[in-house]
Amino acid sequence: MSKARVAVIGAGWAGLSAAVALLRLRHQPVIFESARQLGGRARRVEWDVGGDTPLALDNGQHILIGAYSSTLALMATLGIDTGKVLLRTPLHLESTSGLRLVAANLGAPWHLALALARARGLSVHARVRIAYLLGRARLTGWRLTHDLTVQDWLVQAHQPQQAIDELWAPLCVAALNTPFTIASAQVFLNVLRDSLGASRSASDLLLPIAPLDQLLPIPAAAHIEARGGVVRTGARVTSLARRGKTIELAIAGAAAETFDGVVLAVAGHHVPSLIEGQPWEALASLRAQCEAMTWQPITTIYLRYPEHTRLAVPMQALKENTGQGDYGQWLFDKGQLGGPSGLLAVVISAQGPHQDLAHEDLARSVGLQLQRQLGVDGAPLSWRAISEKRATFACTTALQRPEVRTTVNGLTLAGDYTQSDYPATLEGAVRSGEAAAQELASQLAQRER
Numbered sequence: 001m002s003k004a005r006v007a008v009i010g011a012g013w014a015g016l017s018a019a020v021a022l023l024r025l026r027h028q029p030v031i032f033e034s035a036r037q038l039g040g041r042a043r044r045v046e047w048d049v050g051g052d053t054p055l056a057l058d059n060g061q062h063i064l065i066g067a068y069s070s071t072l073a074l075m076a077t078l079g080i081d082t083g084k085v086l087l088r089t090p091l092h093l094e095s096t097s098g099l100r101l102v103a104a105n106l107g108a109p110w111h112l113a114l115a116l117a118r119a120r121g122l123s124v125h126a127r128v129r130i131a132y133l134l135g136r137a138r139l140t141g142w143r144l145t146h147d148l149t150v151q152d153w154l155v156q157a158h159q160p161q162q163a164i165d166e167l168w169a170p171l172c173v174a175a176l177n178t179p180f181t182i183a184s185a186q187v188f189l190n191v192l193r194d195s196l197g198a199s200r201s202a203s204d205l206l207l208p209i210a211p212l213d214q215l216l217p218i219p220a221a222a223h224i225e226a227r228g229g230v231v232r233t234g235a236r237v238t239s240l241a242r243r244g245k246t247i248e249l250a251i252a253g254a255a256a257e258t259f260d261g262v263v264l265a266v267a268g269h270h271v272p273s274l275i276e277g278q279p280w281e282a283l284a285s286l287r288a289q290c291e292a293m294t295w296q297p298i299t300t301i302y303l304r305y306p307e308h309t310r311l312a313v314p315m316q317a318l319k320e321n322t323g324q325g326d327y328g329q330w331l332f333d334k335g336q337l338g339g340p341s342g343l344l345a346v347v348i349s350a351q352g353p354h355q356d357l358a359h360e361d362l363a364r365s366v367g368l369q370l371q372r373q374l375g376v377d378g379a380p381l382s383w384r385a386i387s388e389k390r391a392t393f394a395c396t397t398a399l400q401r402p403e404v405r406t407t408v409n410g411l412t413l414a415g416d417y418t419q420s421d422y423p424a425t426l427e428g429a430v431r432s433g434e435a436a437a438q439e440l441a442s443q444l445a446q447r448e449r
């Protein structure tokens with residue numbers, strides 16, 4: 001093992017991925033996590049429903065897709081049997097509006113071509129225009145000459161209103177957590193390239209059937225500690241300071257510690273305060289980039305119904321009509337996803353008029369939406385809403401995202417907000433963690449030469 005002392009700040013999926021990669025690169029990292037639990041924005045939450053044991057929930061419903069190659073590879077490294085924690089299904093989009101699009105059992109691109117040919121809830125004209133747009137995107141290598149909003153891109157591509165309302169706008173907000181009116185068309189195309197545009201298995205949906213901490217954080221921490229790494233929860237780093245070639249971390253309620261290398265794996269909005277007031281002139285542009293980013297919320301409303309409540313499919317889109325108070329966008333039947341029967345989860349991504357409602361009013365309104373659109377019986381027995389106000393960065397056009405490599409030797413960045421093809425996703429976080437670890441290890445190796 002290397003003698004260099006290495007720290008990772010943050011035990012979200014990026015920090016954990018960085019720590020596992022550092023171990024592979026023969027370093028023993030010390031992880032500092034300010035929260036009492038691991039996982040960051042993809043973590044377990046408990047709901048006391050009055051029984052002996054609280055109900056295990058997630059801070060928000062997450063979906064993975066087959067294209068998440070780095071995440072799946074990391075899970076394999078950790079010895080996780082993905083079949084026990086993820087339900088893999090072919091791409092299946094179904095909406096209470098009548099849309100139904102199911103990937104065919106054929107190789108790419110025929111899985112999608114046949115899906116479109118058979119799709120329900122879209123006119124022939126809309127299906128032809130969607131197929132044309134995807135075909136043209138493939139021919140141009142999924143690259144735009146300049147970035148523009150998804151809305152402008154769709155208008156330029158003569159997409160009918162039905163295709164926009166039923167398919168593109170909901171897909172954009174689900175994938176980028178940014179309204180299509182301001183979202184980056186280039187990042188949306190990157191996601192389409194690696195999902196709809198890639199092999200059939202890349203477009204598979206992977207729905208968690210275990211609490212999020214079982215998917216990666218707990219096995220990752222066990223893997224790290226078994227190999228000599230250290231995971232400290234409830235350990236908040238308050239600032240970083242340069243000391244010669246090393247970096248000193250100030251830790252709330254504990255003595256400062258010095259490291260030869262640091263992976264800073266906190267969310268982008270936490271970065272400026274950590275490097276504030278330090279002689280970090282070299283990081284001025286990093287601070288400016290983080291401060292220029294804006295953030296989008298995600299709200300998940302869990303509703304408990306009688307146990308016999310069961311939906312036709314585990315996941316479906318809900319028809320949005322904010323004029324009628326139909327704010328819910330996606331609905332998950334947790335009873336079909338490893339949770340208790342009768343537990344439903346409704347997701348509302350990105351900014352919108354739902355933010356003006358108190359949680360109680362939002363839960364009531366979403367319950368009424370389920371009655372109207374699916375005939376779900378009566379009001380829920382109980383509910384719990386979780387709003388993550390800064391769930392992801394707003395994935396807008398021509399956004400400047402910081403590189404994993406900083407201008408300070410020995411300090412690298414990991415996190416879903418760092419420069420990549422992807423919007424804020426688990427896969428982006430995992431990839432950035434690996435890249436940050438590689439970069440740090442190579443800088444430390446160069447120092448030794």
Ligand SMILES: Cc1cc2nc3c(=O)[nH]c(=O)nc-3n(C[C@H](O)[C@H](O)[C@H](O)COP(=O)(O)OP(=O)(O)OC[C@H]3O[C@@H](n4cnc5c(N)ncnc54)[C@H](O)[C@@H]3O)c2cc1C
Pocket residue numbers: 009010011012013014015032033034035038039040041042059060061062063064235236237238265266267270274298299300388390391392414415416417424425426427429
């Ligand atoms: C509700 C919701 C739904 C989502 N749905 C999906 C989805 O369906 N699919 C998908 O791919 N992605 C989804 N995402 C995005 C995904 O969760 C994130 O992209 C990913 O978890 C980000 O991981 P990260 O490690 O980059 O950052 P974080 O998870 O934010 O990790 C940063 C960690 O640093 C810690 N930290 C911060 N400051 C300090 C400090 N000073 N000292 C020590 N520790 C500190 C934090 O506590 C945190 O644990 C969703 C996100 C949310 C919130």
